[in-house]
Amino acid sequence: MSPEKNNKKIDKYDRIIDAAIKVFARKGFHKARVSDIADEANVADGTIYLYFKNKDDLLITIFEEKLQEIIDLFIAKLRGEPDPVSKLARFICLHFSMMEQYPDLAAILTVELRQSHKFMREYTPQKFGEFLKIITGIVIQGKDQGLFKEDAAPGVVKRALFGAIDEMGTFWMLAPRVKRGKYSTQDAAKQVCDIFIRGLLKDPALWDSKKAEFFKQKGGEL
Amino acid sequence: MSPEKNNKKIDKYDRIIDAAIKVFARKGFHKARVSDIADEANVADGTIYLYFKNKDDLLITIFEEKLQEIIDLFIAKLRGEPDPVSKLARFICLHFSMMEQYPDLAAILTVELRQSHKFMREYTPQKFGEFLKIITGIVIQGKDQGLFKEDAAPGVVKRALFGAIDEMGTFWMLAPRVKRGKYSTQDAAKQVCDIFIRGLLKDPALWDSKKAEFFKQKGGEL
Amino acid sequence: MSPEKNNKKIDKYDRIIDAAIKVFARKGFHKARVSDIADEANVADGTIYLYFKNKDDLLITIFEEKLQEIIDLFIAKLRGEPDPVSKLARFICLHFSMMEQYPDLAAILTVELRQSHKFMREYTPQKFGEFLKIITGIVIQGKDQGLFKEDAAPGVVKRALFGAIDEMGTFWMLAPRVKRGKYSTQDAAKQVCDIFIRGLLKDPALWDSKKAEFFKQKGGEL
Amino acid sequence: MSPEKNNKKIDKYDRIIDAAIKVFARKGFHKARVSDIADEANVADGTIYLYFKNKDDLLITIFEEKLQEIIDLFIAKLRGEPDPVSKLARFICLHFSMMEQYPDLAAILTVELRQSHKFMREYTPQKFGEFLKIITGIVIQGKDQGLFKEDAAPGVVKRALFGAIDEMGTFWMLAPRVKRGKYSTQDAAKQVCDIFIRGLLKDPALWDSKKAEFFKQKGGEL
DNA sequence: TATGAATGAGAATTCATTCAT
DNA sequence: CATGAATGAATTCTCATTCAT
Numbered sequence: 001m002s003p004e005k006n007n008k009k010i011d012k013y014d015r016i017i018d019a020a021i022k023v024f025a026r027k028g029f030h031k032a033r034v035s036d037i038a039d040e041a042n043v044a045d046g047t048i049y050l051y052f053k054n055k056d057d058l059l060i061t062i063f064e065e066k067l068q069e070i071i072d073l074f075i076a077k078l079r080g081e082p083d084p085v086s087k088l089a090r091f092i093c094l095h096f097s098m099m100e101q102y103p104d105l106a107a108i109l110t111v112e113l114r115q116s117h118k119f120m121r122e123y124t125p126q127k128f129g130e131f132l133k134i135i136t137g138i139v140i141q142g143k144d145q146g147l148f149k150e151d152a153a154p155g156v157v158k159r160a161l162f163g164a165i166d167e168m169g170t171f172w173m174l175a176p177r178v179k180r181g182k183y184s185t186q187d188a189a190k191q192v193c194d195i196f197i198r199g200l201l202k203d204p205a206l207w208d209s210k211k212a213e214f215f216k217q218k219g220g221e222l
Numbered sequence: 223m224s225p226e227k228n229n230k231k232i233d234k235y236d237r238i239i240d241a242a243i244k245v246f247a248r249k250g251f252h253k254a255r256v257s258d259i260a261d262e263a264n265v266a267d268g269t270i271y272l273y274f275k276n277k278d279d280l281l282i283t284i285f286e287e288k289l290q291e292i293i294d295l296f297i298a299k300l301r302g303e304p305d306p307v308s309k310l311a312r313f314i315c316l317h318f319s320m321m322e323q324y325p326d327l328a329a330i331l332t333v334e335l336r337q338s339h340k341f342m343r344e345y346t347p348q349k350f351g352e353f354l355k356i357i358t359g360i361v362i363q364g365k366d367q368g369l370f371k372e373d374a375a376p377g378v379v380k381r382a383l384f385g386a387i388d389e390m391g392t393f394w395m396l397a398p399r400v401k402r403g404k405y406s407t408q409d410a411a412k413q414v415c416d417i418f419i420r421g422l423l424k425d426p427a428l429w430d431s432k433k434a435e436f437f438k439q440k441g442g443e444l
Numbered sequence: 445m446s447p448e449k450n451n452k453k454i455d456k457y458d459r460i461i462d463a464a465i466k467v468f469a470r471k472g473f474h475k476a477r478v479s480d481i482a483d484e485a486n487v488a489d490g491t492i493y494l495y496f497k498n499k500d501d502l503l504i505t506i507f508e509e510k511l512q513e514i515i516d517l518f519i520a521k522l523r524g525e526p527d528p529v530s531k532l533a534r535f536i537c538l539h540f541s542m543m544e545q546y547p548d549l550a551a552i553l554t555v556e557l558r559q560s561h562k563f564m565r566e567y568t569p570q571k572f573g574e575f576l577k578i579i580t581g582i583v584i585q586g587k588d589q590g591l592f593k594e595d596a597a598p599g600v601v602k603r604a605l606f607g608a609i610d611e612m613g614t615f616w617m618l619a620p621r622v623k624r625g626k627y628s629t630q631d632a633a634k635q636v637c638d639i640f641i642r643g644l645l646k647d648p649a650l651w652d653s654k655k656a657e658f659f660k661q662k663g664g665e666l
Numbered sequence: 667m668s669p670e671k672n673n674k675k676i677d678k679y680d681r682i683i684d685a686a687i688k689v690f691a692r693k694g695f696h697k698a699r700v701s702d703i704a705d706e707a708n709v710a711d712g713t714i715y716l717y718f719k720n721k722d723d724l725l726i727t728i729f730e731e732k733l734q735e736i737i738d739l740f741i742a743k744l745r746g747e748p749d750p751v752s753k754l755a756r757f758i759c760l761h762f763s764m765m766e767q768y769p770d771l772a773a774i775l776t777v778e779l780r781q782s783h784k785f786m787r788e789y790t791p792q793k794f795g796e797f798l799k800i801i802t803g804i805v806i807q808g809k810d811q812g813l814f815k816e817d818a819a820p821g822v823v824k825r826a827l828f829g830a831i832d833e834m835g836t837f838w839m840l841a842p843r844v845k846r847g848k849y850s851t852q853d854a855a856k857q858v859c860d861i862f863i864r865g866l867l868k869d870p871a872l873w874d875s876k877k878a879e880f881f882k883q884k885g886g887e888l
Numbered sequence: 889t890a891t892g893a894a895t896g897a898g899a900a901t902t903c904a905t906t907c908a909t
Numbered sequence: 910c911a912t913g914a915a916t917g918a919a920t921t922c923t924c925a926t927t928c929a930t
Contacts, residue, residue: 012911028341030252034904035913044912046906055904111340114333114392119250149416156390156413163389164382170336171381191378194371195421204426234894256921266895271922456915472785474696478900488916493901555780558836562777563694593860600834600857607833608826614780615825635822638815639865648870678890700925701892710891712927721925 013051015041017065020058025104029059029112059108059116060123066105067127070098074134084142085207088200089193089214091135092165096185099169110170132158139200148200161196168192190215235273237263239287242280247326251281251334282345285335288327289349292320296356306364307429310422311415311436313360314387318407321391332392354380361422370422383418390414412437457495459485461509464502469548473503473556504567507557510549511571514542518578528586529651532644533637533658535582536609540629543613554614576602583644592644605640612636634659679717681707683731686724691770695725695778725774725782726789732771733793736764740800750808751873754866755859755880757804758831762851765835776836798824805866814866827862834858856881 019041023032034055038045052058074094081087099106117125135158142148168188193211198204241263245254256277260267274280296316303309321328339347357380364370390410415433420426463485467476478499482489496502518538525531543550561569579602586592612632637655642648685707689698700721704711718724740760747753765772783791801824808814834854859877864870 028337031341033902038913045904045914046912047910049905050910107340111336115250115337118329118333118396119253152416153409153413156410157417159390159393160386160414160417163385163387163392165385166389167385168378168381170385174339187375188378191375192382194374195379195382195418197421198426199417199419199421204420255919267921268896268923269894272893277921472781475785477898482917489900490902490917491915494914499900551784555784558777559694559781561840562773563697596860597853597857600854601861603834603837604830604858604861607829607831607836609829610833611829612822612825614829618784631819632822635819636826638818639823639826639862641865642870643861643863643865648864699923704892711893711925712891713889715926716889 012041012043012047016043016048016051016058017062021062021066021104021108024059024062024112025107029055029108029115056116056120056123059112060120062105062108063113063116063125064127067109067125067131071127071131071134074131078134078138084138084145084147085197085201085210086214087138088135088142088197091138092161092192092196093186093189095165096169096189099172100185103173106169107173110166110173132162135161142200147202147206149202152200157196157200161192164192164196186215234263234265234269238265238270238273238280239284241265243284243288243326243330246281246284246334247329251277251330251337278345281330281334281338284327284330285338285347286349289331289347289353293349293353293356296353300356300360306360306367306369307419307423307432308436309360310357310364310419313357314383314414314418315408315411317387318391318411321394322407325395328391329395332388332395354384357383364422369424369428371424374422379418379422383414386414386418408437456485456487456491460487460492460495460502461506463487465506465510465548465552468503468506468556469551473499473552473559500564500567503552503556503560504564506549506552507560507569508571511553511569511575515571515575515578517542518575522578522582528582528589528591529641529645529654530658531582532579532586532641535579536605536636536640537630537633539609540613540633543616544629547617550613551617554610554617576606579605586644591646591650593646596644601640601644605636608636608640630659678707678709678713682709682714682717682724683728687728687732687770687774690725690728690778691773695721695774695781722782722786722789725778726786728771728774729779729782729791730793733775733791733797737793737797737800740797744800744804750804750811750813751863751867751876752880753804754801754808754863757801758827758858758862759852759855761831762835762855765838766851769839772835773839776832776839798828801827808866813868813872815868818866823862823866827858830858830862852881 016037019039020032020037023036023040026032027036034048035045037058038048041048048058052061074091077094078087078090081090113125113128116123117128136154139148139152139154139157143150143152143154172185172188190211194207197207201207238259242254242259245258245262248254249258256270257267259280260270263270270280274283296313299316300309300312303312335347335350338345339350358376361370361374361376361379365372365374365376394407394410412433416429419429423429460481464476464481467480467484470476471480478492479489481502482492485492492502496505518535521538522531522534525534557569557572560567561572580598583592583596583598583601587594587596587598616629616632634655638651641651645651682703686698686703689702689706692698693702700714701711703724704714707714714724718727740757743760744753744756747756779791779794782789783794802820805814805818805820805823809816809818809820838851838854856877860873863873867873
């Protein structure tokens with residue numbers, strides 16, 4: 001019943017994952033020591049190897065597991081949106097909210113995912129592909145409904161949009177904490193919505209009229 | 223006059239920089255050994271330390287020096303474009319061309335710059351900021367001329383655009399070489415132009431009419 | 445119970461210290477490789493860094509820890525001597541005995557301590573100062589009791605005496621092993637006693653009469 | 667005629683020796699880089715190897731050459747002293763004066779000579795032996811003249827005396843510069859004379875009467 | 889002789905991973 | 910399951926020495 005005992009009850013697996021997220025975010029994957037993670041998780045170094053094959057595996061697990069959670073969350077939230085335009089706007093807003101709520105995780109996905117993708121032998125970030133498919137789905141739906149330009153290539157749009165949001169997230173993460181107000185991410189979200197939705201719509205005026213209404217009711221997104 | 227003798231004449235500094243670009247691109251900064259670079263440059267390990275303070279310095283030098291070259295090139299090329307819209311289109315096309323021509327350099331700028339920014343103590347990628355300012359300049363000009371939406375925030379647009387292009391570049395780099403045809407980057411460039419220029423223009427129809435003409439005459443960009 | 449098992453039980457810390465003393469004495473601090481010490485201690489290279497911050501720390505630890513042992517031993521032994529004259533004689537004899545018993549340690553204290561003192565930033569051999577204070581104490585006591593010359597400066601005597609003994613120790617260490625008989629150090633001790641005690645006494649005849657008796661009963665000193 | 671030209675006329679060999687003395691004294695032999703010496707001597711690194719076989723050779727040359735100068739100087743000065751007692755006193759004073767005049771050289775002889783002796787394969791400091799023989803000579807003469815105790819072992823006395831002076835020199839070198847007044851070395855010299863001469867004399871009273879006179883006329887010794 | 893750029897052997901230290909307890 | 914001491918491979922950087930000019 002002591003807090004320490006209680007602490008030990010929390011699944012070590014999760015403790016390790018959370019510790020790793022914190023440490024990877026703070027020091028970067030390469031400079032993070034396994035023993036740092038063990039310390040942060042209050043476990044012995046060796047214990048980590050009971051749950052994960054090695055340091056790489058720890059990172060990959062974070063990618064796959066956390067991305068799955070994000071995918072599930074996004075899909076659930078997007079289900080509530082009536083049309084591709086609001087879905088896209090919602091997606092963008094959700095992404096920024098997520099970065100704000102889980103900056104450590106965002107830092108890892110932003111900074112380490114590329115590295116890993118490129119340099120970790122035999123790892124293809126499958127879940128990341130699934131995540132991007134959410135955008136593809138929205139774009140296709142928009143085209144099917146005759147709202148989006150016919151020559152929009154979903155495969156390109158998904159990457160362009162992800163890249164745009166991701167880069168802004170990087171910037172936001174690196175900015176001094178004081179500048180990270182709720183305001184700035186919401187504002188950034190609006191700007192990205194403007195560009196991408198107007199850019200995709202056959203008739204950009206549609207968004208100009210919808211926009212105000214869309215942002216009226218949104219508060220904490222996640 | 224023998225090729226070997228000639229080879230020795232080529233400035234070692236440049237040989238090392240070029241070798242480092244190749245090796246960093248292939249293995250990533252952290253996994254690249256200094257001796258790999260020395261081998262690639264046909265130079266002794268110690269020689270590298272005559273020209274660079276340490277491994278970090280080598281990476282930073284690549285960032286600063288190569289980005290400066292890119293900045294100079296971009297500014298020169300953009301000077302020839304008559305209006306903000308073509309300037310923006312041109313910028314996008316140039317970026318993709320650059321990635322195609324110098325994939326190793328692009329890989330480093332794309333993958334390592336973030337890492338460094340975040341984890342290399344006391345390095346601020348000043349030149350990168352300068353590079354992004356090229357976009358800011360175009361957006362501001364477009365707003366001044368009444369072409370772009372008044373509420374477009376240049377600081378956000380620059381990052382969103384860079385992120386979009388950069389992410390697509392990453393994707394392209396990671397794609398199997400066979401898929402990297404001239405076609406695909408040009409096509410991607412068009413898509414990104416569509417989104418961003420339409421997204422920014424007060425009257426997106428302007429781009430729809432300009433577009434065909436713009437892409438008619440472009441060949442190898444750099 | 446097997447000797448190997450037993451061997452492992454011996455504290456690694458001590459094994460490393462002892463190995464370091466041996467190796468530093470044999471090759472000198474600078475030419476001694478950490479891996480030499482590891483080999484000698486039957487330990488992996490990395491293990492040394494679990495117990496010591498670095499190579500310098502290993503040397504400093506030897507200085508401080510072993511000097512403390514010597515100080516404690518000397519103080520205990522000197523307590524048994526009735527007057528400053530026999531204390532001084534005893535101190536000299538003990539020093540030579542110590543060199544004979546622990547030649548490796550003596551070699552390090554003799555050869556490396558100066559270097560370190562002069563060239564290891566921010567290390568002051570505090571324990572060495574404490575050791576020398578033993579002599580100062582004896583000289584002061586001798587003056588207080590009216591035995592030693594009034595103009596004898598304890599601070600000078602302590603260094604002169606230490607220097608004399610130390611130099612003879614160096615010589616002895618460098619001499620071929622065969623020449624290092626019990627005889628020679630005891631003989632050297634006598635000579636040094638003669639010079640310093642007669643030199644300090646108001647009435648040198650006092651020592652001439654005491655001398656024979658003092659050396660009669662001394663055997664293995666430590 | 668320009669100072670630079672003039673500077674170049676000074677034999678490079680000597681320039682290098684002097685530079686080496688300065689650098690070895692300041693940083694210690696092991697931490698001194700050959701290029702430091704080259705810089706100090708205003709020669710190229712490679713030039714040093716035209717005059718000396720290697721770094722070790724440079725140190726050994728300093729030992730042998732400078733010690734020879736000292737030996738010559740000491741012998742000349744001692745020739746003027748009438749009896750073994752004043753010779754011994756003079757030797758001691760000269761030694762302290764030398765340390766004061768050439769502290770860099772003294773530092774090297776004091777700190778590096780032992781190291782080298784012990785760890786430089788196949789180097790026996792022959793000149794150092796010759797230097798010590800000066801003392802042996804004085805002691806033997808003193809015994810022959812019936813002044814010194816018959817049981818004084820010249821071989822022991824020479825080392826004890828050298829050790830005493832040398833250790834005090836070490837201390838003096840390491841002391842803050844402000845404390846290094848003319849006073850302190852002269853005072854130290856007196857103390858050492860007192861101990862060793864009284865220690866050696868059959869009749870110590872002899873020195874007590876001679877002492878004042880001896881120190882009256884001495885000024886700058888070298 | 890003189891140069892100093894280039895060499896490359898060498899050593900300290902770190903840290904992911906293992907395994908005896 | 911859990912521990913954490915021990916391992917030792919791996920890598921950066923230094924600097925004495927060489928040699929083409």
